[in-house]
Each structure stands twice: as structure tokens, then as C-alpha cells.
Amino acid sequence: xxxxxxxxxxxxxxxxxxxCSRTRGETITQEELVRRTQEFLDAIPSGDRTPWxxxxxxxxxxxxxxxxxxxxxxxxxxxxPMPAGYSGAIKVVTAEPDFGSHRNLELRLGxx
Numbered sequence: 001x002x003x004x005x006x007x008x009x010x011x012x013x014x015x016x017x018x019x020c021s022r023t024r025g026e027t028i029t030q031e032e033l034v035r036r037t038q039e040f041l042d043a044i045p046s047g048d049r050t051p052w053x054x055x056x057x058x059x060x061x062x063x064x065x066x067x068x069x070x071x072x073x074x075x076x077x078x079x080x081p082m083p084a085g086y087s088g089a090i091k092v093v094t095a096e097p098d099f100g101s102h103r104n105l106e107l108r109l110g111x112x
Contacts, residue, residue: 033095034092034095036051036055037092038091038092039051040055041089041090041091041092043079044082044088044090045081045082045087045089046081046082047079047080047081047082048079049076049079052072052075052079053076056075057072058072059071059072060072060075062075
């Protein structure tokens with residue numbers, strides 16, 4: 001997965017989490033947004049579906065980087081762990097908007 005696709009994927013899920021919140025009009029702090037985003041990112045390598053179940057409304061729609069449309073069930077079904085022998089982590093390094101670069105994420109992938 002290229003850095004641009006990974007950044008886009010992360011952005012899509014962060015926006016999806018905000019726009020599909022269970023309570024309309026709820027406001028959260030920047031720190032909470034970063035915490036929730038990191039929760040999503042931490043769940044990716046293991047295929048943990050908990051954050052998606054927790055933050056996405058049952059009637060939400062999500063569009064991935066290829067333009068595929070998914071409802072909550074399809075989104076949850078698409079979550080799977082990394083292949084055996086692979087590991088990885090994505091960490092939010094800074095929460096300041098820095099459009100045009102990828103300095104706000106740290107990506108570490110490896111093969112065991």
C-alpha cells in the first residue's frame with residue numbers, strides 16, 4: 001500500500017467516524033479525535049473490528065480509496081488481520097494539519 005493510499009484510507013475512516021457518529025451534533029476535542037484515530041490505526045494490523053463497531057452508526061456508508069461503497073456490515077466484513085508473518089503499526093505523530101506531506105503519520109511495516 002503506498003503512503004498516499006494509506007494516508008487517504010486513514011483520512012476516509014477518520015471523516016467517516018466523525019460523519020457517522022451515533023449522536024448527531026456531538027463535539028469532541030482534538031485530543032479525542034487523535035485518540036479515536038489512533039484506536040482505528042491500532043486495530044488495522046490485527047483486524048480488530050471493535051472501533052468500527054463502536055464509532056460507526058448502523059446506517060453509515062463508507063467509501064474506500066477505490067470508490068467502493070460499503071455499509072457498516074460490509075465495512076466490518078472487510079476488516080481482516082495482516083497475513084501470517086507480517087506485522088505493522090501506524091502512529092499519529094502530530095495532529096497539526098500538514099496537507100501535501102506525510103509527516104503527520106509514522107508507518108512501520110515488517111515481515112517476521
